[in-house]
Amino acid sequence: MSARLDTGRPQRLGRGWLYLLPVLLFAAIGVVLALGLERDARTLPSVLIDKPAPEFALPPLPGRDDRGFTRADLNGQVALVNIFASWCVPCRIEHPVLEQLAREGVVVHAINYKDDPRDALAFLRTLGDPFARVGMDREGRAAIDWGVYGVPETFVIDREGRIRYRHVGPIQPRDLERTLRPLLAKLAQ
Amino acid sequence: MIRARLLLAVPLLLLALSARAVTGPDEMLADPELEARARALGKELRCLVCQNQSIDDSDAPLARDLRRIVREQLVAGASEAEIKRFLVERYGEFVLLKPPVSPATWLLWAGPFLMAAAGAALVWTFVRARSVRPEEVTELTAEERQALERLLEGGSGERTR
Numbered sequence: 627m628s629a630r631l632d633t634g635r636p637q638r639l640g641r642g643w644l645y646l647l648p649v650l651l652f653a654a655i656g657v658v659l660a661l662g663l664e665r666d667a668r669t670l671p672s673v674l675i676d677k678p679a680p681e682f683a684l685p686p687l688p689g690r691d692d693r694g695f696t697r698a699d700l701n702g703q704v705a706l707v708n709i710f711a712s713w714c715v716p717c718r719i720e721h722p723v724l725e726q727l728a729r730e731g732v733v734v735h736a737i738n739y740k741d742d743p744r745d746a747l748a749f750l751r752t753l754g755d756p757f758a759r760v761g762m763d764r765e766g767r768a769a770i771d772w773g774v775y776g777v778p779e780t781f782v783i784d785r786e787g788r789i790r791y792r793h794v795g796p797i798q799p800r801d802l803e804r805t806l807r808p809l810l811a812k813l814a815q
Numbered sequence: 816m817i818r819a820r821l822l823l824a825v826p827l828l829l830l831a832l833s834a835r836a837v838t839g840p841d842e843m844l845a846d847p848e849l850e851a852r853a854r855a856l857g858k859e860l861r862c863l864v865c866q867n868q869s870i871d872d873s874d875a876p877l878a879r880d881l882r883r884i885v886r887e888q889l890v891a892g893a894s895e896a897e898i899k900r901f902l903v904e905r906y907g908e909f910v911l912l913k914p915p916v917s918p919a920t921w922l923l924w925a926g927p928f929l930m931a932a933a934g935a936a937l938v939w940t941f942v943r944a945r946s947v948r949p950e951e952v953t954e955l956t957a958e959e960r961q962a963l964e965r966l967l968e969g970g971s972g973e974r975t976r
Binding site for chain 1: 863864876877880881884903904905906907909940
C-alpha cells in the first residue's frame with residue numbers, strides 16, 4: 627500500500643557508504659603514520675647513490691705513513707669511505723667494527739673531518755688504525771661534496787668508483803650483518 | 816599589573832629570539848647588496864643538521880659552512896639558481912625549504928586544494944540531500960492521503976509514523 631511512502635529509504639541506504647568514509651580515512655592515515663614511525667626521519671637518503679664519488683684530493687695526516695687520500699684511490703676496488711673525527715663520540719663506538727672489517731680484508735679509507743691532526747693521530751694510535759688511506763678535511767669542504775651532514779658517515783664504493791650505499795651514524799654490528807656484509811659480498815663478485 | 820606585564824613580556828621575548836642574528840659579522844660580505852642576496856638565499860636553504868631551521872637561522876657548524884659557501888659563490892658571480900643546484904646535487908631537494916613542483920611533490924602542493932575540494936563536495940552532497948527530501952515527502956498522492964486517513968481513523972493508538 628505505501629510503496630511511495632518508503633521512497634526515501636533506499637536512497638538513504640545507497641549513501642550509507644559515506645558513513646564509512648571517516649573510518650576508512652582514519653585507517654589510511656593510521657597506516658601512513660605507522661609506516662612513518664618505522665622510518666628514521668633524521669636519516670636522509672643520499673642523492674649520490676649510484677653516482678660517481680666526488681672529486682677530492684686531501685692531504686695526509688702528519689705523522690702517519692701515508693700520502694693522503696684522493697679520488698683516484700677509489701678506482702679499481704671495492705672500498706669503504708668512513709668520515710670520522712677524534713671529537714666524535716659515536717666514531718669511537720663504531721671504531722671496532724671498522725677494525726674488524728679491515729682485518730677481514732675490506733679496504734677502508736677515511737676522511738678525517740674538521741679535526742686537529744694531532745688529536746686524530748692520537749685517536750688512531752689509541753684505538754687502532756684500520757684505514758688504508760686517510761685524508762685530512764680540516765675545513766669540511768670535501769665532506770660537503772659527499773653530502774655529509776654529520777659524523778660518522780660511511781660510504782660503500784664499488785670498483786667503478788661509484789657510491790653504492792651510505793650509512794649515517796655509527797655502524798652497529800646489526801648493520802654490518804644486515805646490510806654492509808651482503809652488499810660487500812655482492813660487489814666483490 | 817604584573818599579569819599585563821607578563822603578557823607583554825612573552826611576545827617581546829619571542830621577538831628578541833627571532834631577531835637574533837646568527838650570521839656573525841666575520842661572515843658578512845662587505846657589499847650590502849650581495850649580503851642581502853646571501854641572507855635571502857640562506858632563508859630558503861635547510862640546515863641539514865637541525866632540519867627545521869634555515870641555514871640563516873641555525874647555529875650549527877654545517878649551517879655556517881653552507882652560509883660561507885653561499886657567500887663565496889655569490890662573490891664569484893654565481894646566480895641563486897646555480898647555488899641551489901650546487902647544494903641539491905649534494906644534499907638532494909630536501910635542502911630546499913620550499914620544495915619545487917615535481918612528480919614526487921605534486922601531492923604535497925595539490926594536497927590542500929584537493930582537501931578543500933573534497934570538503935566542498937561533501938558539504939554540497941549533504942546540503943542537497945537535505946533540501947531535496949522534504950519536497951518528496953510533502954507531496955502525497957490522493958491514494959496515499961486516503962490510506963493515511965484510514966490509518967489515522969482506524970488506528971487504535973498504533974504509531975503511524
